[in-house]
Amino acid sequence: MIPAEFEYVRPASAAEAVSALAEAGEDAKVMAGGQSLIPILRLRLAYPTTVVDVSRVDDMRGVRDDGDAIVIGAMTTHHDVMHDALVGEHAPLIAQATATVADPQVRHRGTFGGALAHADPAGDLGAVALALGCEFVAHGSGGERRIPADEFFVDYLTTALSPDEVLTAVRVPKLGAGWSSHYEKFNRVAQAWSIVAVAALVRRENGSIAEARVGLTNMGSTPLRATAVESALAGADAGRDAIRAAAQHAAEGTHAPSDLSGKADYREHLARVLTTRAVMAASGS
Template sequence: MIPAAFDYIRPTSLDEACRVLGDAESSGEDVKVLAGGQSLLPLLRLRLAYPTALVDLGRLPELRGVEDRGDHVFIGALTTHDEVLRSSVVREHIPLLALATATVADRAVRHRGTFGGSLAHADPAGDLPAVALALDCVFVVRSSDGEREIPAAEFFVDYLEPALEPGDVLVGVRVPKLGPGWGFHYEKFHRTAQAWAIVGVAAAVRHSGGTIEEARIALTNMGSTPVRAKRVEAALCGLSAAPAGDDGARDPVRDACGQADSGTSPPADLHARPDYRRHLARVLTYRAVRAASG
């Protein structure tokens, strides 16, 4: 299909972009921000979105790049998935992000799609929102009123609804470094390599002396937003990180991960029923925790 008609605006500075979006907000226009376009363009073609104007941020190099800032890594919103994957800073300090990004769609999409665009799209079936939640990322947002920060726990409001106002531009994301003792894994179940996750699990586990001391677990596609599996996180603390033997003995880690679907509201669609997603959440969480704990 052909998109509905819209005005096309391509600002050359972040200040200009904020001004354009602020003016559009005050005039009541429906304006969409274009980053990589891998999520927005299909919606435009299907006329599931029909803005009056499109603001293309492609000429804003200040929104691109990966920076090591001591206790955290700052990733610009326009940094492509491929650039994230090739970053030695990401591989060294945020391996969970590298693992999840490698599963995003295919190479063509990863070369064009952007880190910030994927997060701002706020699709609960996307891989990166769960990672941002598990790592307690902080979103840096700019508008004509200035700059503010939004914790990941507050950023994903509802299905395809981030905590962004109409005049906001996502500048980048602060990703905390978790330091030594942490292990990471992203477990994803999907129909084909290019498909959205039916269920995904982002796991970060800190262990010492063979004991799990802290865990962060976030679920993909188990509700209208990414979900932290708080009960699993609490139940894992103090358990042995060693895998269970083959003698039929009870596995406390498996029991803890059996609570992964608690408090979730998985969707029903053409690919899976809610009860199947609940089963996957429990199984994949166990696999992710075992892999993250070594």
């Protein structure tokens, strides 16, 4: 199909992007890599009056060290995120999940910030951002603000970004020594969206799990934290039986959708199975 008519703006800086969004009003859309937006435009699931293309905003690219966090520019491609040394050292969970995104062609064009701002609950990076406790850096007419990951995702394809704001970067806290991670994904065919996926972070002490963080992909209208699993794992033995028992709580508090890929009860079953696998892999059990 052919998209509806729209104005096209290609700013050279984040400030110019903010000005363009403010001028266009609520019916504008930001385009980063375009891997999510363009299909939606073609299907006329969105019909903005203005598309603001930020692909030329170079200061929104790259990964840098910022003391207690690493900062990933929103325009950094999935490919570059996967192969970045800082990400590999301080946030390997991001690299693990990003490696499952679509195919190499999409990973070379699609962007880290674009995928997160798109806020598809089947996307792989939202649950990872929740588990890591990321902060989203937005620039708008009122200046810069930082949005915690647990406040960023509001509803299906909806974030806390205001109409005049653009996501410029994501701050990823350095968790320090002792943490290990794993991303476990189930999809119908290779390169497809997740039916369900689990992002697991585990810190072990003296043979037990001192702390765990578990993020769920596609178990509701937004990414979710499996808080009941995290509580059950805290202080638990790192053995397989204890992990299996804790993972039985994975579907608690979720609102799994039913669609052509699977019914809600099937997704709840997958959440328990994949949480078991992800936590076991992260803890080395």
